[in-house]
Amino acid sequence: MKKSIMALTLAGSFAATPVMADTIAGVYVGAQGWRSTTDGGFADNDANAQFNFDDETQTSAYIAVEHPVPFVPNVKLNYTTLDVNGATNLQSNFTFDGDLYTTDSTVATDVELNTTDIILYYELFDNDLLSFDVGINGKYVDGAFAVLDEQSDTRGYAEFSGVIPMAYSRVQVGLPFSGLGAYAEGSYLSFDDHTFSDYQIAVTYSFIESLAVDMTLQLGYRNVEMDLDDLDDVYADMSYDGAFVGLEMHF
Template identity: 60%
Template sequence: MKKCRLAATAILCLAPLANANADTLLGIYAGAQGWNTSAAGGFSETSTGNAAFNLDTQTNTSLYVALEHMVPLVPNVKVNYTTLDSDGVTDLNAAFEFDGNVYSENTALLSNVDMDSTDLILYYELFDNDLFSFDLGINGKYIEGTFFVEDTETGTNGAATFKGIIPMAYSRIMFSFPFTGLSAYAEGSYLSFDDHKVQDLQAAVTYSFIESLALDMTLQVGYRDVTIDIEDLDDIYADLSYDGVFAGLEIHF
């Protein structure tokens, strides 16, 4: 009985250390962001036919999960899902052909962008301490969506659906300010190749308001800029940009 009590006491004493070591060996980060997005640009089904649409400001969302570990040579993993939706009404300044229909100049054309992206990021922490960290890796950005237009007077409409994977470089840098709970980071994925230019950049200030052995919780406020300039991705051409402030919450287990 005495040995059992001693063993139980030892387990209770070592439990906090086990939790701390588990956090060192394996960390899970999960976050959600609301993004006030201003959108601009246009799309088409030909290399010379992009129409410039008056796209409205809209709230988009982003959700992500990251897994970090201490296994040598095996990259960390992050998955990030983002909506990129917007719509508006435009008076065409030139004739526009889409989905087999021709819309003449001065037509009031309703446009809708229903698009999202899923990033699969593999990265290494090249430097990491309590004050500074630097990550570098690759990102396979999977984009899918539907572009829709409709003549507001006649009701003539058309739609085109597309999807594709875009390989990108990825990096992240973070600075922490000791004893304040405050940090700042910049994160980005980018590609510039032939006629394609895609970038996804964000910077934010964070505040950690809960820090415990069980979990950490952090508030984020920042700015994000996404550019999607693609040529013949699943027979779609587009030059779209999204930017605006975001706020988010991250949980670290």
């Protein structure tokens, strides 16, 4: 997790240095906060439990560098937190970290999860009315699940990580001379028994447009669906969704 944060920090430091404002490269830096509702659960086999999770405020930060060099893809890094916890009265048995948790027992659950997207993409269209990007995304998932049975004091803990290859696309439209726009962006993967999707849609308003920097507000909705089958001996079927607000700067 620390490595992911360090990578974005270094990228942000690069973005803060003068880049001749789009004459060599266009740099986009943004951050979002979103209130997520979480459903689903996890186990150490494919019989996942269903947990009650509290609503949480998640964060996301990204940087993208676009350049005019032919055939060389643009690059975007995106770091997202997906931490959540809760308490559940179990409706069925499940096993985790080798222990059995039985029906009607009360368990506390804690999820520490983050993702780092390394996206390589090409701009097929790019103008004030319409832009369309396609590419590939190497999504690095790094997390830990913990369970505590409050009656028996049985505890389970498991860490997992891995890189998931995904397809990536983004479509953005703009309303000339108004500062208003909208976009849809997403990554998706399905192979073997793994399924992972991450998409967002938003309306935007550019309230500062100058030679030095553009600043844009975002208001949208994000959804993350994660169905992991035996990733470091962890099985999970979880979904996150909710509204977000964001701010993007374009140098």
